[in-house]
Amino acid sequence: MSRSDLASTTCSVARAIERVGDPWTLMILREMFLGSRRFDDLQRKTGASPHTLSQRLKQLCADEILVTRPYTTSPPRHEYFLTEKGLDLWPVIVMLRSWGEKWLEDGKSPAIGLTHKSCGGAMTPTLVCSTCGEPVGARDSRVHLSERMRLERNEHRGSSH
Amino acid sequence: MSRSDLASTTCSVARAIERVGDPWTLMILREMFLGSRRFDDLQRKTGASPHTLSQRLKQLCADEILVTRPYTTSPPRHEYFLTEKGLDLWPVIVMLRSWGEKWLEDGKSPAIGLTHKSCGGAMTPTLVCSTCGEPVGARDSRVHLSERMRLERNEHRGSSH
Numbered sequence: 363m364s365r366s367d368l369a370s371t372t373c374s375v376a377r378a379i380e381r382v383g384d385p386w387t388l389m390i391l392r393e394m395f396l397g398s399r400r401f402d403d404l405q406r407k408t409g410a411s412p413h414t415l416s417q418r419l420k421q422l423c424a425d426e427i428l429v430t431r432p433y434t435t436s437p438p439r440h441e442y443f444l445t446e447k448g449l450d451l452w453p454v455i456v457m458l459r460s461w462g463e464k465w466l467e468d469g470k471s472p473a474i475g476l477t478h479k480s481c482g483g484a485m486t487p488t489l490v491c492s493t494c495g496e497p498v499g500a501r502d503s504r505v506h507l508s509e510r511m512r513l514e515r516n517e518h519r520g521s522s523h
Numbered sequence: 524m525s526r527s528d529l530a531s532t533t534c535s536v537a538r539a540i541e542r543v544g545d546p547w548t549l550m551i552l553r554e555m556f557l558g559s560r561r562f563d564d565l566q567r568k569t570g571a572s573p574h575t576l577s578q579r580l581k582q583l584c585a586d587e588i589l590v591t592r593p594y595t596t597s598p599p600r601h602e603y604f605l606t607e608k609g610l611d612l613w614p615v616i617v618m619l620r621s622w623g624e625k626w627l628e629d630g631k632s633p634a635i636g637l638t639h640k641s642c643g644g645a646m647t648p649t650l651v652c653s654t655c656g657e658p659v660g661a662r663d664s665r666v667h668l669s670e671r672m673r674l675e676r677n678e679h680r681g682s683s684h
Binding site: 368372373374375376377378379380381382383384385388389392395396397406407444447449450451452453454455456457458459460461462463464465466467468470471472473474475476477478479480481483484485486487488489490491492493494495496498499500501502503504505506507508510511515516 | 534535536537538540541542543544553558567605608610611613618620621623624626627628629631632633634635636637638639641642644645647648649652654655656657659660661662664666667669672676
């Protein structure tokens with residue numbers, strides 16, 4: 363299956379994975395949320411090679427997750443910023459962090475702490491049901507697939523054997 | 524940067540990315556949350572090659588995200604199940620879904636609907652602050668890096684140029 367196969371799927375999870383479900387892309391997003399803006403800084407803080415970083419940044423801009431803005435004209439240099447679409451990926455990064463803190467902890471204090479600006483409290487972002495407001499996890503939800511999704515999953519690319 | 528470099532980082536986001544930040548791994552997790560249990564089914568519904576699927580499943584079991592249980596002994600066959608550690612990845616998949624629904628929508632009805640078992644309501648899982656209960660996004664939080672994390676980010680692998 364190629365990137366384009368995932369992009370054309372009915373499933374919004376698969377489409378999202380096609381855009382951002384790559385280790386380097388996710389590391390770049392982490393860095394953007396930590397405030398990195400420039401190529402050199404992103405390279406040092408993610409450990410990506412210039413080629414890999416350049417390729418991922420180009421794709422993130424093409425997907426309108428990042429946007430560039432010049433910060434000097436001679437020589438021409440630009441910084442990267444998250445768009446609204448990019449900022450909306452914060453919950454994905456934050457939920458990866460929560461899982462890492464819980465299941466991959468190294469016995470030391472958390473590397474990244476969050477404070478809620480408006481209430482001033484230490485924040486552990488928590489997932490709740492939009493209807494009743496109670497915290498929710500995997501066991502609390504029932505899944506319904508659309509007819510289109512059901513057909514697509516069973517007719518998937520290639521044979522099963 | 525290799526998988527092992529990310530695994531040894533201070534940052535829980537990076538450690539989580541090292542385990543599950545791969546398109547095939549994320550597609551397998553999606554399928555597990557939709558109820559797939561068997562190799563053939565996972566292969567058909569993710570579109571992965573047998574080699575890729577086998578390699579990812581082996582790693583997910585080694586990482587204790589999945590566990591196998593036999594369902595027949597002659598011939599010996601097993602099914603895959605999410606462990607508690609695996610079930611705790613639900614928020615990551617669900618937040619990818621929310622982002623996909625919002626930003627990559629194809630003008631059709633959602634492929635996957637969720638109902639909250641206990642309240643019976645249609646559920647849009649929502650991220651809230653653990654202190655005040657208000658919905659939170661990227662702009663609502665202030666980030667604090669531990670001293671260890673700050674040092675690590677600036678001393679990252681390789682040179683910056």
